[in-house]
Amino acid sequence: MLQLLDTFEAFITNGMEKKINRREFIRKSGTLGVITAGASMIPGIGACSLLSPSADISVVSGAGYFANTLKAIDLIGGMKKFIPEGSTVGLLINSDFDIPGTYVNPDVAIAAVKSIFDAGAQSIICLQKVKEEYWERSSYYESHKDILSTLKQVETNVFPSEYNDDDFIKLTDLDNNKALKETEVVKAWLECDVFVNIPICKHHASTLLTGAMKNIMGVSTRKANVTFHLGSGVRNDPDYLAQCIVDQNLVRKSDLCIMDATEFITDNGPSGPGTLKKPQKIIAGADMVAIDAIAAEILGYSPGEILCVVKGHESGLGNKEYSDYNLVELNA
Amino acid sequence: MKLQKLIILFFFILIGFAGISQNIMEPKDLIPANDEIVNWQLIDSVNTYTDEDLYMYINGGADLYLEYGFNKLGSCKYRNRLASKIILEVYQMKNDAGAFGVFTINSSGKGKKIEIGNEAVQYDYYLHFWKQNYYVRCASTVKSEGVIDTLQQLAKQVASKIELPGKKPELFVLFNKTGYPFKQVKYFKGQVALANIFNFSHGSVAGFNEGISGKLDDKMVFVFSYENEKQRREWFASLKGKMNMSMLFDQYTTVEDGFTVKDRMGIMLSFKPVGKYILAIKGMDWPEAQPVFEKTSTNLP
Numbered sequence: 001m002l003q004l005l006d007t008f009e010a011f012i013t014n015g016m017e018k019k020i021n022r023r024e025f026i027r028k029s030g031t032l033g034v035i036t037a038g039a040s041m042i043p044g045i046g047a048c049s050l051l052s053p054s055a056d057i058s059v060v061s062g063a064g065y066f067a068n069t070l071k072a073i074d075l076i077g078g079m080k081k082f083i084p085e086g087s088t089v090g091l092l093i094n095s096d097f098d099i100p101g102t103y104v105n106p107d108v109a110i111a112a113v114k115s116i117f118d119a120g121a122q123s124i125i126c127l128q129k130v131k132e133e134y135w136e137r138s139s140y141y142e143s144h145k146d147i148l149s150t151l152k153q154v155e156t157n158v159f160p161s162e163y164n165d166d167d168f169i170k171l172t173d174l175d176n177n178k179a180l181k182e183t184e185v186v187k188a189w190l191e192c193d194v195f196v197n198i199p200i201c202k203h204h205a206s207t208l209l210t211g212a213m214k215n216i217m218g219v220s221t222r223k224a225n226v227t228f229h230l231g232s233g234v235r236n237d238p239d240y241l242a243q244c245i246v247d248q249n250l251v252r253k254s255d256l257c258i259m260d261a262t263e264f265i266t267d268n269g270p271s272g273p274g275t276l277k278k279p280q281k282i283i284a285g286a287d288m289v290a291i292d293a294i295a296a297e298i299l300g301y302s303p304g305e306i307l308c309v310v311k312g313h314e315s316g317l318g319n320k321e322y323s324d325y326n327l328v329e330l331n332a
Numbered sequence: 333m334k335l336q337k338l339i340i341l342f343f344f345i346l347i348g349f350a351g352i353s354q355n356i357m358e359p360k361d362l363i364p365a366n367d368e369i370v371n372w373q374l375i376d377s378v379n380t381y382t383d384e385d386l387y388m389y390i391n392g393g394a395d396l397y398l399e400y401g402f403n404k405l406g407s408c409k410y411r412n413r414l415a416s417k418i419i420l421e422v423y424q425m426k427n428d429a430g431a432f433g434v435f436t437i438n439s440s441g442k443g444k445k446i447e448i449g450n451e452a453v454q455y456d457y458y459l460h461f462w463k464q465n466y467y468v469r470c471a472s473t474v475k476s477e478g479v480i481d482t483l484q485q486l487a488k489q490v491a492s493k494i495e496l497p498g499k500k501p502e503l504f505v506l507f508n509k510t511g512y513p514f515k516q517v518k519y520f521k522g523q524v525a526l527a528n529i530f531n532f533s534h535g536s537v538a539g540f541n542e543g544i545s546g547k548l549d550d551k552m553v554f555v556f557s558y559e560n561e562k563q564r565r566e567w568f569a570s571l572k573g574k575m576n577m578s579m580l581f582d583q584y585t586t587v588e589d590g591f592t593v594k595d596r597m598g599i600m601l602s603f604k605p606v607g608k609y610i611l612a613i614k615g616m617d618w619p620e621a622q623p624v625f626e627k628t629s630t631n632l633p
Contacts (some may be wrong), residue, residue, distance in 0.1 A: 096391065097391070098417060098419065098473045099419070099457075099458075099471055099473060100457060100473070100474075100475065159391050160387075160388045160389075160391075204392055204393065205392075205393040205395060205396040205524055205525075205528055206392070206393065206395045206396070206524055208527060208528070208531070210392065214392075217392075222387065222388060225387075226384075226387045229387065229394070229395060230384070235395070235398060235399075236395045236398070236399055236522060236523060236524050238523065238524075238527065238534065238535070239534070239535075266440075267438070267440050267528070268393075268438050268440075269392070269393060270391065270392040270393050271390055271391060271392065271393055272458075272471070273455065273457060273458035273469070273471040274438075274440065275440040275442055275455075301531070302580070302596050304579055304580055304596070305531045305580060307534060
């Protein structure tokens with residue numbers, strides 16, 4: 001509650017909030033960035049939403065990524081809504097890159113970790129190993145060293161990961177899936193009580209968008225991931241790749257997504273280096289398809305151009321029509 | 333007389349092989365050693381990846397390089413005393429066109445042209461160039477003053493070890509002969525690269541061997557080249573069907589031997605078959621596109 005009040009105070013002082021629908025979202029300029037600026041011209045709107053948080057998806061814009069991540073979580077009802085007391089949380093952070101704009105800003109990830117522990121989680125396990133040097137890139141590292149040191153890790157899930165019986169499990173009974181009939185995934189992903197997905201919005205040469213759905217390839221072995229690319233028998237089959245990504249997400253959906261759309265590459269993805277864009281946005285919500293649809297627009301595509309979004313919607317993984325949700329945007 | 337001809341032929345084949353072996357160097361042999369770069373040290377050894385092993389190096393995105401004809405990669409990292417890192421990658425492609433193509437697709441048009449290799453572009457924390465059948469990229473993990481000098485130093489060292497400048501694909505040469513001031517010219521070999529230039533509705537433009545695109549202000553011109561006219565005819569018929577049904581385009585209209593559609597932003601696209609080529613222009617309606625189609629197609633064989 002205190003956190004919410006802190007956020008509210010910050011909101012009253014610094015920011016403005018506005019509930020928007022999709023038509024409005026796109027109409028103002030075709031990009032989300034300008035909409036935020038537009039919203040900031042209308043003071044005082046939206047305080048009621050903060051007092052009775054009911055947003056399904058939040059988009060928080062501004063320079064303070066750590067604080068904005070906390071705000072984004074608060075706007076969708078707070079972390080307690082997603083984390084039962086004493087639960088084990090599996091955390092998947094897209095962290096294993098070196099080049100600017102290719103990995104989740106560690107400020108965002110540290111804010112998420114803090115929020116999860118504050119909500120009463122017993123433990124957090126990083127489903128893909130997060131290296132110490134990743135955390136060290138954040139100015140919040142020193143002040144959060146203690147909680148970061150308690151994070152458990154799937155040590156062997158580091159790119160390019162290989163199967164081992166201790167940490168991975170082979171799933172061979174995926175007959176209901178359209179493309180992915182078997183895969184190898186981290187056991188802890190299936191065993192954790194809550195799965196929190198922390199992707200970055202960035203360009204990807206094959207799928208155009210690396211977002212929430214694509215991030216799921218982080219829980220499988222490299223061998224399994226290569227079959228996503230080559231398994232149809234045709235090299236570079238974008239349909240098959242997208243369907244495999246969706247199929248693996250159907251094994252277990254994210255309970256919460258916190259997407260970093262603060263600073264990212266718009267070409268040469270996913271490894272970069274590439275052209276950097278800085279929309280400074282954090283998006284939070286439970287529906288990864290809707291979040292990827294928003295991310296697609298931030299990146300400059302229509303959701304219909306991103307095969308994962310289209311197939312995720314068709315497969316019932318989520319709803320690409322994010323205007324169906326209560327979406328709240330805050331310019332912090 | 334026959335034997336004489338055979339000997340001459342054999343002689344030329346030998347020369348050819350000798351030439352190839354002289355010009356093709358292992359990527360790892362192009363990477364500067366510790367004593368060649370001041371204040372920077374190689375971290376570990378140079379890693380080499382061949383063909384589909386590239387998936388073990390690139391965490392997503394290997395498809396693009398494989399599409400362009402990837403052969404071998406040499407990759408390494410350098411570290412300085414401030415613990416900054418530089419990543420150097422030397423991609424050996426199967427031919428010069430592949431190296432040129434990767435260079436064009438990875439160029440955003442926002443960098444600064446510099447004199448390294450055949451063509452090079454420098455950005456604020458990385459640079460890349462192509463020379464012969466090599467595509468080379470070096471990037472710093474941090475933006476810091478002075479790092480660009482080191483990147484340039486590294487790139488020059490690599491470029492100096494590559495013997496030949498490299499040849500641009502014929503399609504590029506012909507495209508440039510139109511005289512139009514094309515910007516951000518991209519040479520592509522398949523769907524992955526094409527989707528990164530413009531999304532023609534998930535593979536509706538397919539079957540081409542190679543293609544090229546260039547920007548004319550806010551317009552964009554594409555040339556797709558097919559094996560022969562028969563194949564082009566088949567793929568064009570398929571393209572018409574797909575564009576007519578596409579969720580991303582509407583207002584499909586047949587005009588003369590081509591057709592037009594509008595994309596989701598209301599921008600017109602015009603398509604025209606010419607011999608073994610399909611020409612497409614984004615941002616021009618059919619009458620406006622005609623002179624551009626004509627000028628572009630006169631240079632195509």
